[in-house]
Amino acid sequence: MSDCIFCKIAKGEIPSRKAYEDDRILAFYDLDPQAPVHILLIPKTHIAGADELTEENSGVVAHIFCVASRLARELGLENGYRIVNNCGADGGQSVRHLHFHLLGGRSMAWPPG
Numbered sequence: 854m855s856d857c858i859f860c861k862i863a864k865g866e867i868p869s870r871k872a873y874e875d876d877r878i879l880a881f882y883d884l885d886p887q888a889p890v891h892i893l894l895i896p897k898t899h900i901a902g903a904d905e906l907t908e909e910n911s912g913v914v915a916h917i918f919c920v921a922s923r924l925a926r927e928l929g930l931e932n933g934y935r936i937v938n939n940c941g942a943d944g945g946q947s948v949r950h951l952h953f954h955l956l957g958g959r960s961m962a963w964p965p966g
């Protein structure tokens with residue numbers, strides 16, 4: 854998607870502070886961190902949101918969770934962490950490119966607001 858900001862970040866057209874990258878996904882630090890560790894994990898292929906996942910395109914989600922787990926371990930989040938996906942307007946999704954927030958380094962409230 855030519856006008857998608859996360860597609861541009863995935864292609865390196867917009868700079869980001871990378872935490873991990875391979876041929877399928879990119880993990881980079883959130884511009885507006887909500888926790889001491891706040892990383893976004895995205896597929897490089899454009900998927901607008903969790904509401905556009907299918908049996909065919911969802912394999913990358915398992916990969917994202919495995920990488921998130923590895924990053925959490927490497928970043929010392931042994932006390933726990935949260936992985937968040939906001940979907941659609943009511944879910945608070947502001948960027949329509951599937952992404953998972955990896956948040957850690959502080960205690961999280963539940964339920965979220």
Ligand code: DGP
Pocket residue numbers: 858867869870881882883884885893938939945946947948949
């Ligand atoms: P969400 O509200 O779930 O759609 O989260 C979008 C997140 O993306 C939000 O926490 C801020 C972050 N974000 C938006 N634009 C940029 C950007 O250009 N660079 C980085 N690093 N993060 C961004």
